Amino acid sequence: MTTDAKYFDDLVQARRSVRIYDQEQEFDHNAVQRSLERATLSPNSSNMQMWEFYRISSDALKKEVAENCMKQKAATTARELVLFVVRPSLWKDRTAFNLDKMKSSFPEEMEDKDKNRALSYYQKLIPILYNNDKLGVRSVFKKLYSWYVGTKRPMVRQVTKTDVRVTLHKSVSLAAMTFMYSMKAEGYDTCPMEGFDSKRLKKLLDLPKDAEISMIIGCGPAGEGGVYNDRVRVPNQEVIFER
Numbered sequence: 386m387t388t389d390a391k392y393f394d395d396l397v398q399a400r401r402s403v404r405i406y407d408q409e410q411e412f413d414h415n416a417v418q419r420s421l422e423r424a425t426l427s428p429n430s431s432n433m434q435m436w437e438f439y440r441i442s443s444d445a446l447k448k449e450v451a452e453n454c455m456k457q458k459a460a461t462t463a464r465e466l467v468l469f470v471v472r473p474s475l476w477k478d479r480t481a482f483n484l485d486k487m488k489s490s491f492p493e494e495m496e497d498k499d500k501n502r503a504l505s506y507y508q509k510l511i512p513i514l515y516n517n518d519k520l521g522v523r524s525v526f527k528k529l530y531s532w533y534v535g536t537k538r539p540m541v542r543q544v545t546k547t548d549v550r551v552t553l554h555k556s557v558s559l560a561a562m563t564f565m566y567s568m569k570a571e572g573y574d575t576c577p578m579e580g581f582d583s584k585r586l587k588k589l590l591d592l593p594k595d596a597e598i599s600m601i602i603g604c605g606p607a608g609e610g611g612v613y614n615d616r617v618r619v620p621n622q623e624v625i626f627e628r
């Protein structure tokens with residue numbers, strides 16, 4: 386095992402969901418900022434980065450947010466709470482961002498036809514996938530198209546509005562994981578939560594209409610009894626397969 390693998394293994398073994406945080410120990414809030422900046426480097430679908438991270442550190446707001454996390458101790462005692470949010474409506478901005486970056490990175494000698502082929506991913510494919518109507522009518526056509534093409538050759542099947550939402554939540558979850566390992570490496574603990582009232586929280590925090598809160602992560606120095614139980618997992622052979 387390399388030194389890096391050993392270090393990473395220690396981190397993975399040590400991370401637990403901590404539900405009680407110490408209120409006295411010093412907590413470096415800059416560790417949250419550093420960890421979020423690392424989280425933005427996580428892999429994400431088509432590099433669309435349709436995520437946002439909201440830090441809640443003031444005592445007054447933390448209290449209100451924790452109320453809406455069903456008063457879970459992981460939230461009421463957290464020294465800071467971070468919302469991991471997805472924004473389906475950001476697709477146009479992010480497409481433009483990626484197109485700009487791509488255009489400015491083409492080598493001078495690259496032929497126009499090769500440039501156009503590369504650009505068509507963000508100019509054609511991404512808009513087809515991400516441009517969805519409220520009722521999901523376009524999804525029906527996309528699904529039918531995908532099914533039809535799929536009868537003739539391998540074809541991406543996850544093409545509906547719901548599939549895009551899943552994609553966004555997948556990507557932000559990877560960012561959440563990077564964040565949690567980074568916090569552990571900074572010497573702090575975390576607890577991911579999905580037990581919250583998303584509707585009330587969106588209103589309280591004045592989040593954009595399309596925002597979906599994927600996860601809320603409580604963090605800080607672990608308090609006594611913060612780990613509720615021994616870690617249990619189903620046996621590896623029940624989940625790791627070779628085909």
Ligand SMILES: Cc1cc2nc3c(=O)[nH]c(=O)nc-3n(C[C@H](O)[C@H](O)[C@H](O)COP(=O)(O)O)c2cc1C
Nearest residue numbers: 400401402403404457459576577578579580600616
């Ligand atoms: C998507 C997601 C949602 C979770 N929601 C909650 C939650 O609302 N409250 C909580 O106490 N733990 C929550 N957890 C933590 C899990 O219960 C925990 O990760 C699991 O029991 C394994 O324990 P470990 O993290 O200590 O290894 C959540 C974890 C994930 C990944």
